[in-house]
Amino acid sequence: METIALTIDGKKISCPSGTSILEAADQYGIKIPHLCYHPDLKPFGACRMCLVEDEKTGRLMAACVTPAAPDMVIQTATARIIKHRRNIARLMIAEHPESCIVCSKGNRCRLRQVSAQLGLGETNLYHLPNFKPLEQANPFIIRDLSKCILCGKCIRADHELVVVGAIDYNQRGFKSRPATAHEVGLERSNCTFCGTCVSMCPTGALSAKTSSYVGSPERESNSICGFCGVGCTLAVGSANEKVIEVNPAHLAQSINGATLCVLGHFAHDFLNSEDRLISPLVRNNENGKEDELVPMAWNDALDLVVQRLIEIKNENGPQSIAFLGSSKCTTEENYLFQKIARAAIGTNNVDNGGYTSGQFLTRVFDEKTDGGWRVNPLRNIEKAEVILVFGADPNHSVPVVSYYLKRAALQGTPIIVVDPKQTELVKFASFWIRPKLHTDLELINALAALLHEKQRYDSAYIDKYTEGFSIFRYSLTSLDLERACQVTGIDRQCLMDIVEAMNGKKIAFVVGHGILQQKWAMHSLGAIFNLSLLTGSLGSEKGGVYVLARENNQIGAMDMGNVPHLLPGRQALDNDAARKRWQKNWRVKLSPDPGLNVVRMIEAAEKGNLKAMYIMGENPLRCLPQPQRVQKALAKLDFMVVQDILNSETTQMADVVLPGAAFPEKHGSFTNLEGRIQSFTPVVTPPGNAKPDWEILDLLIAKIQQSEAYETLEKIRMEIRKYIPAYAQLNGQKPGWIAQTSQKALFHNPNADGLITFYPVVRAAEKSEDADYPFSAIIGSLRYHLGSGTRTNASQRIHGFDLFGEIEISPEDGAKLGMADGDCVKVISQFGTVQRAITLKKEIHPGEIFVPMAVNSNDAMNLIELTNLDDPDSPGWKTVRVRLEKA
Amino acid sequence: MKPTEVDWQQLQTIIDEHRGDQWGLIPLLQAVQEHFGYVPPETIEPIAEAMNMVPSQVQGVITFYAGFALKPKGKYVLKLCRGTACHVKGSRSILRLMQRELDLKEGETSPDYQFTLETVACLGACFLAPAMMVNQTYFGKLAPTKVNSILDEYKKEKKEKEK
Numbered sequence A: 001m002e003t004i005a006l007t008i009d010g011k012k013i014s015c016p017s018g019t020s021i022l023e024a025a026d027q028y029g030i031k032i033p034h035l036c037y038h039p040d041l042k043p044f045g046a047c048r049m050c051l052v053e054d055e056k057t058g059r060l061m062a063a064c065v066t067p068a069a070p071d072m073v074i075q076t077a078t079a080r081i082i083k084h085r086r087n088i089a090r091l092m093i094a095e096h097p098e099s100c101i102v103c104s105k106g107n108r109c110r111l112r113q114v115s116a117q118l119g120l121g122e123t124n125l126y127h128l129p130n131f132k133p134l135e136q137a138n139p140f141i142i143r144d145l146s147k148c149i150l151c152g153k154c155i156r157a158d159h160e161l162v163v164v165g166a167i168d169y170n171q172r173g174f175k176s177r178p179a180t181a182h183e184v185g186l187e188r189s190n191c192t193f194c195g196t197c198v199s200m201c202p203t204g205a206l207s208a209k210t211s212s213y214v215g216s217p218e219r220e221s222n223s224i225c226g227f228c229g230v231g232c233t234l235a236v237g238s239a240n241e242k243v244i245e246v247n248p249a250h251l252a253q254s255i256n257g258a259t260l261c262v263l264g265h266f267a268h269d270f271l272n273s274e275d276r277l278i279s280p281l282v283r284n285n286e287n288g289k290e291d292e293l294v295p296m297a298w299n300d301a302l303d304l305v306v307q308r309l310i311e312i313k314n315e316n317g318p319q320s321i322a323f324l325g326s327s328k329c330t331t332e333e334n335y336l337f338q339k340i341a342r343a344a345i346g347t348n349n350v351d352n353g354g355y356t357s358g359q360f361l362t363r364v365f366d367e368k369t370d371g372g373w374r375v376n377p378l379r380n381i382e383k384a385e386v387i388l389v390f391g392a393d394p395n396h397s398v399p400v401v402s403y404y405l406k407r408a409a410l411q412g413t414p415i416i417v418v419d420p421k422q423t424e425l426v427k428f429a430s431f432w433i434r435p436k437l438h439t440d441l442e443l444i445n446a447l448a449a450l451l452h453e454k455q456r457y458d459s460a461y462i463d464k465y466t467e468g469f470s471i472f473r474y475s476l477t478s479l480d481l482e483r484a485c486q487v488t489g490i491d492r493q494c495l496m497d498i499v500e501a502m503n504g505k506k507i508a509f510v511v512g513h514g515i516l517q518q519k520w521a522m523h524s525l526g527a528i529f530n531l532s533l534l535t536g537s538l539g540s541e542k543g544g545v546y547v548l549a550r551e552n553n554q555i556g557a558m559d560m561g562n563v564p565h566l567l568p569g570r571q572a573l574d575n576d577a578a579r580k581r582w583q584k585n586w587r588v589k590l591s592p593d594p595g596l597n598v599v600r601m602i603e604a605a606e607k608g609n610l611k612a613m614y615i616m617g618e619n620p621l622r623c624l625p626q627p628q629r630v631q632k633a634l635a636k637l638d639f640m641v642v643q644d645i646l647n648s649e650t651t652q653m654a655d656v657v658l659p660g661a662a663f664p665e666k667h668g669s670f671t672n673l674e675g676r677i678q679s680f681t682p683v684v685t686p687p688g689n690a691k692p693d694w695e696i697l698d699l700l701i702a703k704i705q706q707s708e709a710y711e712t713l714e715k716i717r718m719e720i721r722k723y724i725p726a727y728a729q730l731n732g733q734k735p736g737w738i739a740q741t742s743q744k745a746l747f748h749n750p751n752a753d754g755l756i757t758f759y760p761v762v763r764a765a766e767k768s769e770d771a772d773y774p775f776s777a778i779i780g781s782l783r784y785h786l787g788s789g790t791r792t793n794a795s796q797r798i799h800g801f802d803l804f805g806e807i808e809i810s811p812e813d814g815a816k817l818g819m820a821d822g823d824c825v826k827v828i829s830q831f832g833t834v835q836r837a838i839t840l841k842k843e844i845h846p847g848e849i850f851v852p853m854a855v856n857s858n859d860a861m862n863l864i865e866l867t868n869l870d871d872p873d874s875p876g877w878k879t880v881r882v883r884l885e886k887a
Numbered sequence B: 001m002k003p004t005e006v007d008w009q010q011l012q013t014i015i016d017e018h019r020g021d022q023w024g025l026i027p028l029l030q031a032v033q034e035h036f037g038y039v040p041p042e043t044i045e046p047i048a049e050a051m052n053m054v055p056s057q058v059q060g061v062i063t064f065y066a067g068f069a070l071k072p073k074g075k076y077v078l079k080l081c082r083g084t085a086c087h088v089k090g091s092r093s094i095l096r097l098m099q100r101e102l103d104l105k106e107g108e109t110s111p112d113y114q115f116t117l118e119t120v121a122c123l124g125a126c127f128l129a130p131a132m133m134v135n136q137t138y139f140g141k142l143a144p145t146k147v148n149s150i151l152d153e154y155k156k157e158k159k160e161k162e163k
């Protein structure tokens, strides 16, 4: 790129051509005041506050929209410019209401800052405030558009960054304001309450609503969002040791830039919920007294836990104890947690809540690529030539990913969506295919077969990086395409169109829970893997496989060996060499016996084989299918410890409850869905006597092993760095990435020469439909809740949003059943029922219904059968056959 | 033009003529307004979809241009000039007179959808100040008597029709 030289305020500077004067000056520390400029938004030039003067011509121009030109001589603060800036600010203030003192924006208001810099007091203008009604019918955002200065940042953020388009300018002149279509309240528009516009607004026109007066933050420090797997960087404002405000931190290279979603931005008020656990509790079994949980001192409670666990271990063996850890807790905590299980107690019965979203199935990719597939910066999505989205609705599950996808679509990248539901992404897609339920595997295999048949595959790549193509292609030729079309309901022409769109392109595959929790998930993942090889996409900067992670640290939990079959560093437990290494690291003997995953734990408890469970940061009574069955199973345990932050269905059953800390209350690290390792430091202290979870675990392991405690987090990190090469960059300081340690040639390791094999072509067995249950219910999430909704339901804001989770039914089925919006329906599966109001949606396919999770104590789980997602016969947790009755 | 039930079939035909046209939004809105007499608000969503835009954007365009209306207007749209030349020549009292005579405020439409009273900044006929337009017809050098007789003409026309 061409470099140009110019002079600003007497300083000689140079910048790439195309840079605006404002940005060029900024790089040399010359600050030009501005109100409508934002580095992530397209230049707009609405406020004129950034006026500068061209010394040669005397011309005044807006620095944010004027590109720097060679040999310009610019002045940024002459008397003439100041005079103009002051006039502009005076006009804005003349139109502004006189409520600065009580404005929630306080001294963070940019208009106030700029006016103060310009030394403005009274405007001496005829005051003409532009009163608009205050809009605050929703629990998230207050709009006081009398304070709007029409900078357009909110509108541009809404269109350019989060690509929702809920608001735009309406009217013109004095009446002009940002408005929703039909000028309805935000809650009746398509606004997602991501709050990005709120953080952008330079004045108090847009602000976050709080249920009670919280004042303005005393301190602000950065953290990482602990809700979904994106791992947004946050600027967290606090006062009196309470988190009261969250904004995007907007750090260079952060995943989220200036955006967030409704959870990160607003749902953090769960931290101040009355349901927070603030003291260790122990079940009181004294005679004559009601069985209840009573407070106990930390040391006594921990001694009790250790004593009971050791007793049970001595009596029934280590396999009678199971540890359910958390995909929400930190990487360091997950490491300690499984170490307690494997090294201190001697059982491989460890798992984490990530199981429920099928995360562990990604081991197909691990095995095939020696872990090489795992680092996938989302920024590369911008470079993808085609994006193929399988069973993923990131607008609801991991919103920031959807922003990336929609922005790519606006840039012209073709998106192909494969989903039974008309998701919000479909509007941005070039193709939308709607295979019949449970037929993704056939569809993906058929695409592979067609790519092969039409020779639309990347043979140079296949020759160089893979082996066994001849066997694989033979299985592809033996696939019956006619049958595949019949089974999936997608005709050959349509498949052909997709194949043509994929031809010669590097593809980013985005895989969501529609695949992960679905029947034949493992085979479907394998088939997607094959597509990524056939098209030469895997390992390319322009492609790869992005598996969505619902929760913040699903990846870290799995990396730390908080799954039964993997030791830390994702080394297989049944690999003798790996096990020996960890025996040496920990100086203990490790059991080779395979451990139980969470479903097997429940089954073992049911049979009476499991005696004790230690549950950290999970609420199995809410997140697992068939909650009544789970409850009965847990009731059979002799001893149950629950370490958590909120009072929950599960803590109510515990013998000992240990209060942990939430992410802004402790040190730790999360690994996000890209493979980015991000550490954070506390913003506030934990409530009451609650302790950071790693401290609790540290005390426990020392007590059980009668060894010294780690005492500092750095010591734990040191151990992780030392023994897990992939985590060499976990240092508590700068964000890092999972290291590339794959021995496959594809991943550019200098000495790696391994070749990759294809996943076998598996054909799914025909399924028979059950006439008693004529509908298929799809269970899925809404953006206002995370997972089973334990934390989000404790948020007053989310609560105040009155989300009923209406069951979505196609208008055709609604007509057939004689049901209209708001009617109540009973959904009955073989395993349980759910009763709710319905809403008719054209996005739903006839014969299918959508049941949102997380509302009504997550009763959607009643419908599904608690089966092992690993089992080839498992029907999955995503869909279930149901019948509908009017209620 | 009274508010009408939107004839979706008709709307679809109009939209299809413009679907996918680059810069096609304004011609499409004109066609819709031509047909329905105004742009019925419930047409915003289908128009947005066809033009690959979001509804808030389409609404922004409609409300930006004075030429588009989201509400039905009267059969006769009276546009009184409030520009400088006309102001100097007394258009303010003409406006008051018209408001009284029609029992309408600026921007309002009579319940029978006969009259809409609007003001504009300059009709470009300053030599005729004070001036106004009724639909496409100009009237200049207005004075109270002249205004009364113009209004009477249009009111009479209505009564004759009713006979």
Ligand code: SF4
Pocket (backbone or CB within 6 Å): A147, A148, A149, A150, A151, A152, A153, A154, A155, A178, A197, A200, A201, A202, A203, A205, A206
């Ligand atoms: S609401 Fe705020 S961000 Fe939006 S245009 Fe007005 S001042 Fe700018």
Ligand code: SF4
Pocket (backbone or CB within 6 Å): A154, A157, A158, A162, A164, A165, A166, A167, A190, A191, A192, A193, A194, A195, A196, A197, A198
């Ligand atoms: S909250 Fe988000 S979706 Fe809603 S208007 Fe603001 S930017 Fe758009």
Ligand code: SF4
Pocket (backbone or CB within 6 Å): A225, A226, A227, A228, A229, A230, A231, A232, A256, A260, A261, A262, A263, A264, A265, A398, A399, A400
């Ligand atoms: S929930 Fe996910 S997308 Fe939303 S703010 Fe948190 S990390 Fe970002």
Ligand code: FES
Pocket (backbone or CB within 6 Å): A033, A034, A035, A036, A037, A044, A045, A046, A047, A048, A049, A050, A051, A062, A063, A064, A065
């Ligand atoms: S910052 Fe340049 S015009 Fe607003």
Ligand code: FES
Pocket (backbone or CB within 6 Å): B081, B082, B083, B084, B085, B086, B087, B121, B122, B123, B124, B125, B126, B129, B130, B131
């Ligand atoms: S000012 Fe009225 S026509 Fe020009």
